[in-house]
Amino acid sequence: MKRVLGPILRHFVEAGSLRVLWPDATTTVYQGAKPGPQAGVHLKNAAAVKSLVLNPGLAFGEAYMDGVLEPLDCTLYDLLHLLMLNAMNPAGHIAEQLSAAFRYVRRGWIQFNSTARSKQNVAHHYDLGNSLYALFLDKDWQYSCAYFPTGEETLDAAQEAKKHHIASKLKLDRPGLEVLDIGCGWGGMALTLAKDYGASVTGITLSEEQLAFARQRAQDAGLAGQVRFELLDYRHLTRRFDRIVSVGMFEHVGVGHYKAFFETIRNALTPDGIALIHSIGRSDEPGTTNPWMNKYIFPGGYSPALSEVFSAVQQTGLWVTDCEILRLHYARTIAIWRERFAARRPEAVAMYDERFARMFEFYLAAAELAFRVQGHMNFQLLLSPSISAVPYTRDYMVDAERSKTGAN
Template sequence: MKLLSTLLRRFVKSGTLRVYDAEGKLHTFTGTPAEPVVTMRLHNKSLYTKLFFNPELYVGEAYMDGELTFEEGSRVFDLLNLFSNNRTGLTSHPVQSVLRHTWRSLRRFHQHNPISRSLKNASHHYDLSDEFYRLFLDEDMQYTCAYYLDPNDTLEEAQLNKKRHVCAKLQIKDGMKIAELGCGWGGLALYMAQIADVEVTAVNLSIEQIRVARQRAEALGVADRVHFEHMDYRQLQGKYDRVVSVGMLEHVGVGHYDEFFRKFRSLLNEDGLGLVHSIGRNAPPGTVSPFVRKYIFPGGYAPSLSEIFAPAERQRIWVADCEILRLHYYYTLRDWRDRFMANWDKAAAIYDERMCRMWEFYLISAQLAFLTGSEMIFQLILANKRDAVPIVRDYIVDNERAARKTA
């Protein structure tokens, strides 16, 4: 416990962390101010070394396995909030600094995503039971950041706002041919087909998501105009008036951004428009949390804008607009977590308690990353021609207001 204590004394600059070791002895680490207080118990001596060398992985893993529990009203949210507010104390430790340097040096290996590996990575997360996802997503099963006109919007309202916002930017009109790269369970593609007489080709690597999306298209009577294909975006061919990607760039990998923008540009008609919506970071290039990389999104990464603009420039595609959404994903994850916790028993019946603890840890850590960390959402409008969109942004608001009036 001595080794771990040296890290925790340096780590806790604000609040108090109380740790019962595996033998029941209490260790207290206090910052200024001393509140809030979080009390946890370690049930395995092997955690002393594991947590010293890689706390970002083994805290979550220990919680999943029941080897780290909480005392006196503390919760995993409280621990992660304490962690988030003391992040600099952890990253400044020499051992943690070396660890992060090692992770950065391995980024291209961790995010090397040829088609075969991308298929495996997508299946790891997205081929879970759709019944599981229905426990916490909105009715349309949107699994990307919503758009809150007000923090008190319902999740359903905010996800509808997001679809309107995206389509307002793209100026969706009758007769258009649209490609969607990474379509989830099909909600955006189906929405576009409902607001205009368009033909949509949507691709995705998740077999389960494609299956559900096709069922939904049949039920809505638009299967003749909305085609869901199980393929990698790099395999899609043709020319389209609009190309949209919401929540897929995070899975492309840092070594594949030139490839992504090259394909994106090749799919766009000369007068076409595209939109990319992705998690990003308001910070220099970094790495993925080892817990997220191992258990949640293997091969995933939220890029800095500097990592995105350079390959876009190399492919000579116009970034006609860039919008940063700061707290919208925090509100989205707040609502997902509330619904997940309310349906914990149902989720455990589908999988097990360990799976529930893993998802609780993931949702909370992601939520706090958008509140106290560097995570944000960016939306780019892309075009082959500089005048493909109006010269002022008023058209976006005008289109959104018109969409709300016709709803």
């Protein structure tokens, strides 16, 4: 298979250079015509070489997890940087092109996130244990894109800024507003909206570990009478709210459920209500989820193109009153998570094992690079059934944000 993979790599590496140490101890350097990063890889057995020929999107991560593929004289991040940058080459790897085309045809099934399947998918990642996430998250347990007004903020400060940035858009201009938090995580957003804005918040999640943790946090903060958390699928909502916020949950909805999701938003809002959806997206056309990421990290997950999102929204009668694109904010967030995880990596090995730790560090490195070199971004979409729910201009957002953060 070396004779098959070699020509593939020669065609694949257009920018930078890749040095390969083969199982037979020979070395080949693949030099691209364009400038770019330099990296090396050691393929330790013939099975690893064969798997990279047949299904590179899945096999590369698995080979790293199994220890039969190792970065050579570079870091994992360096190696992934080179490969993910060159993967944007339209010609690419023929096997991966065919695999991606097949995934696209099947993506309706892959992302068929029924109520039962959604709960299983959430448990796969979010119920791994709070001790794992304590290794790298901020003090408020925000597991989504932070907001860096200057790019120099600490993780804690940037996550705090993210919450106030979102709150400013929701026009929380009077106490007692009923707010729904869809996919509430460990409860940080709900608690902030209650404590700092006087809202009455209901948070819903499908993660039993997050639910118990969030409820305890509300109790400890003395906010149990103002914030409640429920184990509930968004499709089972039966009441209306003045405001809805959803941060980092839309990626788990699935393309076949977009219209139903936004119909649920519309039906759950009061006539002049406002909803904010914060999600990972892609800047290019509709695509598919990497098979390794789908299998090991976020089963059923997908980062949509804006065209897919707007197409669904326009069928529901909702107004898009604002849309903001956050480009490198998540790359910066994940870079900090990577550093923090690496510093406490032995604890992750002790909790699980070496293979799990390799899986998680692979996930964090690949996720960061998706935002740096593969067109991923975050979008914040503001929605309302009413044309007049928010003021004429965005000034109200800026004024509200400055009043809470003191920013100039």
